[in-house]
Amino acid sequence: MPISLDDPKKLKPLASQAHQVAMNMLRPISRKYDRAEHAYPTELDMLASMIDGLSESGASEGAGAAGVRRDEKPEEKQEGTKNGANLASVMSIAEMCWGDVGLLLSMPRQGLGNSAIASVANDEQSERFAGVWAGMAITEPGVGSDSANIKTTAVLDGDEYVINGEKIYVTSGDRADHIVVWATLDRELGRAAIKSFVVAKGTPGMRVERLEHKLGIRASDTAAIIFEDCRVPKENLLGSPEIDTKQGFAGAMATFDNTRPLVASMAVGCAKAALDLTRDLLTQAGVEIDYDRPAHVQSAAAAKYLQMEADWEGARLLMMQAAWMADNREPNSLEASMAKAKAGRVGSDITLSCVELCGSVGYSEGELLEKWARDSKILDIFEGTQQIQQLIIARRILGLSSAELK
């Protein structure tokens, strides 16, 4: 099979379907829920049912957050390479985020918690938690990027774990019906003791404290959640309860290998929205963009556009590579972080530059360009900031431990 980096032919129908949904369902309500922060986008319920239907029919190849599950069972060895659920997910999520990142994040049953469940749950748990809508609770008031340092505790008491602590920045924390929460079994044992637990909404001892007011993705609710002697069945611990100090953080971190390409795809989609509109506005303003003529002999706006598009394409191909590796069961931590790092920073640069190029047309709320420039910022922060990605990449490339390269 020759090297080919074009979009997989069989996933094109799925991507164009997502594009149509984004265009006809998300865009018309995009500004509405940016203004009405914390209002529940009821329009999404119907859409979510449609996506569920697609997933069940198998037609979508597992588009969406839950599509990242890696089957442990060895499949029959097949000829050539696989273009599967991971590629389907990044491609369709990018299209949906071309529509609206905040609304995609608010999509019922497509939360990052769902990705976590899909990544680390055993078969019994996957079945039990099928169809839930799960938010992800990692960050604490005093702990952000250094997630190995979390203070929320889980103590086994009979058949239940008792969870205590405070979590912030929980995406869909109010609307989701379940929360995947990271807590430590023993703070003395460091990162190896950190496990994730599925907590159903309404469990006594868990309460949503407040909702944040944000720079962007305002359609998505971001909650602070308090756990006070919150008891969950011990079967709700995702993965193994063993504290394997050798394996360290690997279990919990495995989630990130799966979610980082997804966040990259969000940035890719959001930036594409800005590029598409800017190109149209520039054309109307008489700016031609020529792929053959040297950028220096074109207008400064055209040269800037070419640079942005080149960066965008780079981010998108890194995203595709990470997903393709996951589809083919190759370890992709490095590539996932590369995709997230490049897409995160390029997303900010492109959306902000598009506002600049379009002047007050871009800056005013009359267009969505200013909104995309606000929405994109979070994508260079959550699921590991730009700096955390660089740290991971540098450690991998240089072969250094976290003790050596702090």
Place this chain on the structure above:
Amino acid sequence: MDIGKSLMTRLSPGGRHGLASSEQRDPIGYAVAALNKLAQSDLLDRVGLRKQAEQVVFTSTREGFRTVTAASRQFKKAGGKGAGTRAPAAPRKGVFDLTPTEDEQMLVDVVSEYAEEVVRPAAAEANEACETPEGVLKAGLEIGLPILGVPEALGGISEERSAMAGTLVAEALSRGDMGIALAALGPGSVATALGLWGTEAQQQTYLPAFTEDAAPAAALALQEPTVLFDVLKPSTTARKTAEGYVLDGTKAGVVRGAEAELFVVGAALEGKPVLFLVESSTAGLTVEAEPSMGVRAASLATLRLEGVTVPTDAVLGATDGSTYTECVRLSRLAWCALAVGTGQAVLDYVTPYVKTREAFGEPIAHRQSVAFMVANIAIELQAMRLLTYKAAGRAAAGQEFTREVALARKLCAEKGMAIGNDGVQLLGGHGFVKEHPVERWYRDLRAVGVMEGAVLV
């Protein structure tokens, strides 16, 4: 004319020695300039006050010496009136895949070994000499570099359109050294062009020589010495006459221009850019060494064409600009591959360096400011590679790749140079001296985004 003004213009320092034309001297400046003139005069030499300058010989390390182009071998006219043999497009399955074919992998392995064991050890000296040693080029011949893009039916080794294989080979070679890669790939680029666009007669006339042991040097000359050069609008002209065409103009950065026996020259014919085959023995051609900032092993030269007469069948491909434009795109693709290879060389080199170099009692790699530079090199390098492969895959399959190659070139020019810059920076003062190759890669990577032509895949 105002005499005072004309005198001022003559005494004005601007326009020479890298000075902007608005630059003015003050009285001290005039005194210093006079002293400098004296220091340069023969007088000092005649009275034995200074060591005699070396004898000036023609060398590609020095500009200003002009000579006629090399005598070309006799390319015996052959072949009928047919359209020429073409390699078929590579088959496509519509699947996203980063795995090279078995053949491509074998080719990359062979070329990588050559790059590591032959090219890299010769690179520093070739840079100094502004010439790639003959032994290095000969070894390149043995692994089939000149006929890589030539269809099997014409004695070459490509079963199908070779843009992807050519890209992988250029990358692997450039990981050894970009200048030598250029010198080694230049002739093959002309052969590939003949395979892609040559008529039956052109292929039969020129290609057999490339499959021989003594394959000729040949050069794809598109670049011109013009500020804000637009390759699609060459100022070199072709004028139609009763017998053929007359070419006039100047080409820059011509790889091994003094040795080349066959040139493919870009010129404007009735407003459209067109490629012309020009044998080096043709009257009116002169060549001048043009040593540049980097890729010095490629023996860059300026090629002047003054009333150069070529026959009607010297046109390579179409005269509507389409062949020329495709040639420009394929050439940019090759330059992207060269950038990726050299970028990889930088990453390979700085990685162990920053882990062993110590400052403040520990390896500098333990500092984020250093480690993050390495991370960014890795990220952008992989993005450059993926963009290049995407364009190459589409070119090999005979699909439209205009947009893809433009984006690859943009990213490779910008990030490739940034990688070269960071490569030197990470070694600090050690990076600035010639004990380490990073200063050479810094100079070489500046060529990407500047140069047009010279190589193609």
